[in-house]
Amino acid sequence: MPTFQEYLKGIKGEIRELDTIDLKKQLDEGTGLALIDVREQDEFAQGFIPGAQWISRGFLELRIEEAVPDKGTQLVIYCAGGTRSALAAKSLAAMGYTNQVSLKGGFGAWKRNGYAFDVPDLLTPEQAIRYSRHTMLPEVGIEGQIKLLKSKVLCIGAGGLGSPSALYLAAAGVGTIGIIDDDVVDSSNLQRQVLHCTERVGMPKVASAALTLTGLNPDVKVVQHQLRLNSDNAEEIICQYDLVVDGADNFQTRYLLNDVAIKLGKPVIHASIYRFEGQLTVFGADGLPCYRCLYPEPPPPDQAPSCAETGVLGVLPGVMGVLQATEAVKLLLGLGTSLAGRLMTYDAVRCKFRELKLRPAPECKYCGEGVDRSQIELIDYTQFCMLGG
Numbered sequence: 461m462p463t464f465q466e467y468l469k470g471i472k473g474e475i476r477e478l479d480t481i482d483l484k485k486q487l488d489e490g491t492g493l494a495l496i497d498v499r500e501q502d503e504f505a506q507g508f509i510p511g512a513q514w515i516s517r518g519f520l521e522l523r524i525e526e527a528v529p530d531k532g533t534q535l536v537i538y539c540a541g542g543t544r545s546a547l548a549a550k551s552l553a554a555m556g557y558t559n560q561v562s563l564k565g566g567f568g569a570w571k572r573n574g575y576a577f578d579v580p581d582l583l584t585p586e587q588a589i590r591y592s593r594h595t596m597l598p599e600v601g602i603e604g605q606i607k608l609l610k611s612k613v614l615c616i617g618a619g620g621l622g623s624p625s626a627l628y629l630a631a632a633g634v635g636t637i638g639i640i641d642d643d644v645v646d647s648s649n650l651q652r653q654v655l656h657c658t659e660r661v662g663m664p665k666v667a668s669a670a671l672t673l674t675g676l677n678p679d680v681k682v683v684q685h686q687l688r689l690n691s692d693n694a695e696e697i698i699c700q701y702d703l704v705v706d707g708a709d710n711f712q713t714r715y716l717l718n719d720v721a722i723k724l725g726k727p728v729i730h731a732s733i734y735r736f737e738g739q740l741t742v743f744g745a746d747g748l749p750c751y752r753c754l755y756p757e758p759p760p761p762d763q764a765p766s767c768a769e770t771g772v773l774g775v776l777p778g779v780m781g782v783l784q785a786t787e788a789v790k791l792l793l794g795l796g797t798s799l800a801g802r803l804m805t806y807d808a809v810r811c812k813f814r815e816l817k818l819r820p821a822p823e824c825k826y827c828g829e830g831v832d833r834s835q836i837e838l839i840d841y842t843q844f845c846m847l848g849g
């Protein structure tokens with residue numbers, strides 16, 4: 461029986477090896493080779509050769525066909541020193557791969573030559589557990605989770621809609637959540653605004669929201685904007701975020717957000733609620749209708765909804781806010797079909813969802829053909845009362 465050293469010697473006689481100097485040359489020339497790192501995760505985490513794909517040795521045979529379907533592809537396999545990659549090259553030959561080489565000296569030799577390497581974005585062990593139900597979905601994966609952790613979402617309002625949406629965005633690991641609200645917690649809010657609690661009555665809503673959200677998930681940074689959005693501050697604030705979740709539910713904010721969204725090219729996930737009914741849509745995406753395509757101007761003040769406070773079923777904003785968070789996470793991950801170009805309504809009494817197709821209006825003064833979006837002037841429609849979430 462051969463010793464391991466004899467076995468390895470035999471294998472090295474059967475496979476081909478590549479020098480780090482030659483690999484560097486080939487990478488610089490941009491020859492279309494596939495570079496596979498077969499080390500363990502903790503080794504990969506310390507750094508890898510730029511462009512490499514990580515498949516640990518233990519999973520190589522299981523995953524290589526998905527990663528490199530063409531078995532004639534030029535493959536360079538590397539490990540730390542060139543032993544595991546030699547074994548890997550031999551195994552891939554047995555699977556029918558014809559053009560693989562093992563990197564001589566491995567990542568160690570690459571580093572000793574002083575060549576540049578990348579350090580991967582990885583989840584910490586705590587994050588790996590916290591987000592495991594996400595990462596086991598191939599549509600999200602570790603990559604998607606890292607995307608969420610790097611994302612920035614602005615929630616307009618920490619009220620009925622903002623509560624559930626911000627809670628779920630924080631739970632999902634959206635790394636930065638900005639909250640705009642100039643109000644304080646009132647006991648009449650607690651029937652639906654689940655970010656807050658009885659002992660925080662009188663506290664600014666942004667501060668209460670920050671306590672709840674960071675308590676739920678310490679990965680989340682909450683940016684408190686204790687103010688009211690207007691034409692002076694909207695652009696400066698919104699440009700810092702990837703997208704906006706609108707839970708303000710009033711005409712003034714709706715039109716202002718629509719105009720800023722078009723101007724800056726940021727998606728807005730809009731929801732509004734009234735008694736037992738809610739509606740939801742996404743606007744601000746290029747080539748899709750905006751809110752003004754549907755309603756070019758706000759109604760005259762005498763036809764606007766009454767300024768008197770109306771009742772709302774407490775669970776209704778829960779449904780709509782969670783739908784907003786779902787649309788936000790989808791947009792951040794690039795997953796599925798967003799509600800852009802559609803308006804969805806929910807009738808809680810009949811438990812009916814309906815959908816209305818929205819069409820872009822070519823003559824729209826904000827998103828229509830030939831409009832210079834950078835020149836959009838923001839308007840404050842101050843004659844409208846704030847209905848509040």
Ligand SMILES: [Zn+2]
Nearest residue numbers: 750753824827
């Ligand atoms: Zn439009």
